[in-house]
Amino acid sequence: MKLIIVRHGDPDYKLDSLTEKGWREAKALAKRFKTWDVAGCYVSPLGRAKATASVCLEGTGMETVELDWLQEFYYQIKDPDTGEETIAWDFYPEYFCANKELHDPYGWPDTEVMKTGKIRHYYDEVTAGFDKLMLELGYKRREGGYYDVISHNDGNYVFFCHFGLMSVLTGHLTGIAAPALWQGFFCAPTGITVIGTEERDPGKASFRVQVFGDARHLADEGEPLSASGYFTSMFDE
Numbered sequence: 001m002k003l004i005i006v007r008h009g010d011p012d013y014k015l016d017s018l019t020e021k022g023w024r025e026a027k028a029l030a031k032r033f034k035t036w037d038v039a040g041c042y043v044s045p046l047g048r049a050k051a052t053a054s055v056c057l058e059g060t061g062m063e064t065v066e067l068d069w070l071q072e073f074y075y076q077i078k079d080p081d082t083g084e085e086t087i088a089w090d091f092y093p094e095y096f097c098a099n100k101e102l103h104d105p106y107g108w109p110d111t112e113v114m115k116t117g118k119i120r121h122y123y124d125e126v127t128a129g130f131d132k133l134m135l136e137l138g139y140k141r142r143e144g145g146y147y148d149v150i151s152h153n154d155g156n157y158v159f160f161c162h163f164g165l166m167s168v169l170t171g172h173l174t175g176i177a178a179p180a181l182w183q184g185f186f187c188a189p190t191g192i193t194v195i196g197t198e199e200r201d202p203g204k205a206s207f208r209v210q211v212f213g214d215a216r217h218l219a220d221e222g223e224p225l226s227a228s229g230y231f232t233s234m235f236d237e
Contacts, residue, residue, distance in 0.1 A: 007163050007189055037156055189228055191214060
């Protein structure tokens with residue numbers, strides 16, 4: 001099985017849709033999407049993800065399944081320095097690096113700062129929803145992070161969602177704390193992360209990231225990367 005997790009195009013957050021650039025990015029992505037053998041598509045309920053999916057699926061006859069837990073992981077916490085409301089991943093480097101409990105792949109939602117926003121509750125909603133879907137697709141989550149293979153599945157499944165949520169799912173599957181991915185990785189709009197199963201031990205599966213944030217479809221069309229979600233200048237081939 002391969003999970004293809006797609007970040008939406010360059011966002012117009014005010015309209016919850018795409019900017020003019022975002023629509024161009026989605027069209028570039030659609031050319032790539034149409035080369036894939038897709039077994040199923042899932043989409044966030046938010047407009048920017050649905051808009052990106054609509055461009056990719058146009059003319060294919062495929063439909064998407066909307067899943068509430070695929071929405072952006074935008075839940076608020078109290079900023080540890082100012083006490084003001086802030087998004088759960090918005091830490092300055094000094095605080096994040098000094099608080100090693102945020103690097104704990106299983107315990108980070110239970111840290112004091114995350115408790116100010118009930119992040120454990122929201123994290124469990126996402127991972128429970130995801131693992132319910134995996135069970136429907138033939139893979140049952142076990143304690144420790146691996147999956148029992150109930151029914152082997154070679155399908156490719158596409159998820160149109162958001163960078164914060166992509167990081168939560170990637171961390172859940174690989175044993176990496178989501179804050180480490182939020183802080184240390186970037187995925188440009190319409191970037192693609194591919195996570196595949198490895199079934200080296202019969203009846204058991206683990207997941208491995210094959211690519212993270214790949215956006216070569218934009219380079220192929222001469223479309224520069226968007227820096228949405230990044231805080232300095234971008235490298236662009």
